[in-house]
Amino acid sequence: MHPPPRARTDQELLKATLDGDEEAFVEIYRRYRDRVYRFACRMTGSAEVARDITHACLASLLERPSRFDGRVGLGTYLCAAARNQSLRHAGRAWRERLVGPASDLWPARGPSPLEALLEDERARIVREALGSLAPLHREVLILVEYEDLDLATVAEIVGAEVGAVKVRLHRARRKLRATLEAHAKRGAVTVT
Amino acid sequence: MKANLTPGPKDGPEREALRAFLRQWNVGAPPPDLEEDLRRTFRRRRRSVRRPAVWLALAAGIALVALSQVVRTQRPAPPARPVVEASPLSAPAAPPESSPVVGRAERTVAAAPPACVHRARVPAPAAHEVIVEPGQAELLAQLGRELRMVQPEAPRTTALRIETVPSDAQDAPIPQMPTTDALAYRARWETVEGEWPFVHRAVPGSGR
Numbered sequence: 001m002h003p004p005p006r007a008r009t010d011q012e013l014l015k016a017t018l019d020g021d022e023e024a025f026v027e028i029y030r031r032y033r034d035r036v037y038r039f040a041c042r043m044t045g046s047a048e049v050a051r052d053i054t055h056a057c058l059a060s061l062l063e064r065p066s067r068f069d070g071r072v073g074l075g076t077y078l079c080a081a082a083r084n085q086s087l088r089h090a091g092r093a094w095r096e097r098l099v100g101p102a103s104d105l106w107p108a109r110g111p112s113p114l115e116a117l118l119e120d121e122r123a124r125i126v127r128e129a130l131g132s133l134a135p136l137h138r139e140v141l142i143l144v145e146y147e148d149l150d151l152a153t154v155a156e157i158v159g160a161e162v163g164a165v166k167v168r169l170h171r172a173r174r175k176l177r178a179t180l181e182a183h184a185k186r187g188a189v190t191v192t
Numbered sequence: 193m194k195a196n197l198t199p200g201p202k203d204g205p206e207r208e209a210l211r212a213f214l215r216q217w218n219v220g221a222p223p224p225d226l227e228e229d230l231r232r233t234f235r236r237r238r239r240s241v242r243r244p245a246v247w248l249a250l251a252a253g254i255a256l257v258a259l260s261q262v263v264r265t266q267r268p269a270p271p272a273r274p275v276v277e278a279s280p281l282s283a284p285a286a287p288p289e290s291s292p293v294v295g296r297a298e299r300t301v302a303a304a305p306p307a308c309v310h311r312a313r314v315p316a317p318a319a320h321e322v323i324v325e326p327g328q329a330e331l332l333a334q335l336g337r338e339l340r341m342v343q344p345e346a347p348r349t350t351a352l353r354i355e356t357v358p359s360d361a362q363d364a365p366i367p368q369m370p371t372t373d374a375l376a377y378r379a380r381w382e383t384v385e386g387e388w389p390f391v392h393r394a395v396p397g398s399g400r
Contacts (some may be wrong), residue, residue, distance in 0.1 A: 002314075017234075020238055022231060022235070022238075023232050025230070025231075025234050026227060026230070026231065029230055030227075033221075033226070033227075034221060034222070035218070036219070037222040037226075037279060038219045041219045042217070042219060042361060045372035047219075047220075047223075051222060051223055051226055054222055054226060055226060055230060055233070058230050058233075059230070059237075061236060062233065062237045062284050063237070107319050119216070122216040122217075123216055123217045123218070125216075125293055126214060126216050127217055129213075130214075130217070138289075144216050151194065157283060172209075173210060176210060177206070177210065180210075180213060
């Protein structure tokens, strides 16, 4: 019985990709698609924009492979690329006051239509609360709370010191709590 | 890596409540057509990388062919006849090989290259020769050595070639210069009077 084939490292996959191996490129995509897509979704609030950002980040590996110098992991690099694209989009959206449609982000999955409706409503509140944060605060909160990344990795992604990340995270939580309390006063959400 | 969404021992109830609140926003997987899109992007990129390589190879081949054509057309044609360098010092009746004077007529191209040889070799220009009396050869050699020592990199200086004539050599008559040649010779040298020799130094020991 043969041992299972060893999974190729990111560097090996990237080298094979640049050598023309399409499956290696797809493997990179499958390895990091969820993290990049979810992060972009939560940063921009739009599934369509997140799809474009994910595509652009992966395609940048083909267009400009020299930008990835191997100092950080490939996942970190892709997250940083998604972060840059998201901030660019957030700047445009802030200027144009665009709010993405809510229905393309969380399709109803509840057991009953009423539960699905409630779930959608709660998700909308979370999305709006996150959207009310400044982009620099929102990104560290998403990376820490959703993507389970440690502070050092988050600092590499956002290009800041660990201390600055801590400060931003603290302010993001405080602002989020204030937003939730405002919602609770209106009876929309219950904060224990 | 710390699992931030899972409750930790140091996390207070506020942090847990915040996480529970955030957990209500679930984002689904990326759309399945995104993978196919990326595959298409990859193939398009690979084609665009290959295309310049093909064109580059083609252009290099065409350039090589054109260059070879240019080189072939610019080759000098082989001389049909031997080239004889004319000199004002050369007499019409040049002395035979036994003459103590080195005649310029001897520097005739030996023979034309055979017709089957395509690449004709252009003869290098011969160094100027100075015709001196036999007794002055040693002085000139000494002067040459000194000049070479003083100006080792003087431009357009060539090594002196001293031909020692044996003492028992038969005296050959110095060819007479025709009158017309003598006038031309004088007119030529009057134009460069005072310019030669360009370094005038007394040869030590010679009293000059």
